[in-house]
Amino acid sequence: MKGKPKVAKAEVPKRAATSDEVLRAAEALSEAETERIEQFAINRISRIGRRAAAGRDHEDLLQDAVTSLINGPRHWYPDDGVSFTECLLGAIRSLSSAWAGHRKRNADSPRYAGLDSELSFRSDEGRLASPFETIAAPAPNAEEIAVRATELAEAKKLADAILDSFSDDEAATYVLMGFEDGSTGPEIRAALDMTETQYRTVTRKIQRRAKKTMDEFYGR
Amino acid sequence: MGDKARNDSERLARIIDGLGDIILNATDDEILQSALEENRNPADTSARIKGILRRAVRSQQQVELIAARAGYRRQVAAMAEATFELPKTNEGRRTLFMAAMSQLPQFQPAFTLQNRDFKDLSDEDIEVQLRKMALLDLLSQVKVPEDK
Numbered sequence: 297m298k299g300k301p302k303v304a305k306a307e308v309p310k311r312a313a314t315s316d317e318v319l320r321a322a323e324a325l326s327e328a329e330t331e332r333i334e335q336f337a338i339n340r341i342s343r344i345g346r347r348a349a350a351g352r353d354h355e356d357l358l359q360d361a362v363t364s365l366i367n368g369p370r371h372w373y374p375d376d377g378v379s380f381t382e383c384l385l386g387a388i389r390s391l392s393s394a395w396a397g398h399r400k401r402n403a404d405s406p407r408y409a410g411l412d413s414e415l416s417f418r419s420d421e422g423r424l425a426s427p428f429e430t431i432a433a434p435a436p437n438a439e440e441i442a443v444r445a446t447e448l449a450e451a452k453k454l455a456d457a458i459l460d461s462f463s464d465d466e467a468a469t470y471v472l473m474g475f476e477d478g479s480t481g482p483e484i485r486a487a488l489d490m491t492e493t494q495y496r497t498v499t500r501k502i503q504r505r506a507k508k509t510m511d512e513f514y515g516r
Numbered sequence: 517m518g519d520k521a522r523n524d525s526e527r528l529a530r531i532i533d534g535l536g537d538i539i540l541n542a543t544d545d546e547i548l549q550s551a552l553e554e555n556r557n558p559a560d561t562s563a564r565i566k567g568i569l570r571r572a573v574r575s576q577q578q579v580e581l582i583a584a585r586a587g588y589r590r591q592v593a594a595m596a597e598a599t600f601e602l603p604k605t606n607e608g609r610r611t612l613f614m615a616a617m618s619q620l621p622q623f624q625p626a627f628t629l630q631n632r633d634f635k636d637l638s639d640e641d642i643e644v645q646l647r648k649m650a651l652l653d654l655l656s657q658v659k660v661p662e663d664k
Contacts, residue, residue: 315577322569327558328544330565331551339536343529358565359572366576385540452524455531475534476527481541499538500546504553506535 312371313380318362321372321380329381333358336385340392342510345447348399357395361387454513458506467498468505600650606639613642616649616658623654 313321325333337354349357364387365372372383455476462468467488474484485495542550551558603609617624637645649655 315573315580319570319573319577322566322573325562325566325569326544327562328547330562331547331556331558332539332542332544334561334565335539335547335550336536339532339539343532343536355568358568362569362572363576366573448525451528455524455528458531472531472534475531478530478533481537496542496546500542500550503535503538503542504550506531507554 310371310373311375313365313374315366317374318366318372318380321374322362325381333381333384333388337361337388337392340388342514344392344396344399346514347443347447348396350395350399352395357388357392361391364391454510457513458509461505461509462502465501467494468502471495471498471502595644595647595651598647598651600647600655602643602646602650606642609639609642609646612655612658612660613637613646615660616646616655619658620649620654623649 334354337357341349341352341354341357352360361384364370365383370383370387370390372378372380374380459469459472462472467490470488471484474487479487481495481499484490485492488495490498539547548558551561603612646655
């Protein structure tokens, strides 16, 4: 056999930030960074829906996200060149997805059903059905079907409301349609032949107005 | 559940994802400008968000501290319960400790970090350190020099 046998290089273990380092990084955040972090956390709560959030708001999400950077499963590796903000935004995204996943797997748990006071229903005998009656139901029960139907109706109503609020703005409508299709920013820009400045101007307008529509919709 | 209904749900999810991307890709100036346009004071937001993060980290540090204290208490209790054959006098224990330090040089940094000079160690400190070493079964290898 020719040549030297390949020896796998031992990987140097990454150094996770200590809680003091996380604290210092949090204290050093700029005003733009804290704005971005908060707005993204609000966005993620809207994305997973209030039922998956189970009574927790964006501040709870932030708190749990930063704790997860110390405790795991996510960590911030300051020597890797990833900024604290970037890492925290990633933790916010993955934690909110985990909340949504938990809700999906435990849809008929009282933790989630208990939030849906508007969906409390009376049984055929006129008795108010307890959410605890649904524990360990093997298949979606009447309540879960009702919850899901309400969610879908709300989703349609909100998506339509956002789109309708731009009925006077052709460029914004096209960009929103691109979002609906799941296209990325660069794909939408290319399809609509927009310059970066034009795209940024339109998306800022969308952001502002859509946020207002969503706030009104959720009564915030 | 029909495809149409599911599509409405996915439609909204994609719109919100698009809005999220706008937040992530905006420049710092755009982020601050948006805040002002929406009547938010970035300085107030910053103070509030930092407060949330600070409280979360400090509360986590408290949890770690409590766990460390519990660990220390367990260690102290284990030392108190264990019986060691240590010299009966302070002078004898100090001699044993100095012998251990010279015969187990690999442990010197651990002790010199905590105690800049061995002379500063009190009799109680010496006894605690010897108990720690005995607990780790390090003293059985140490030979005390015979009296001249």
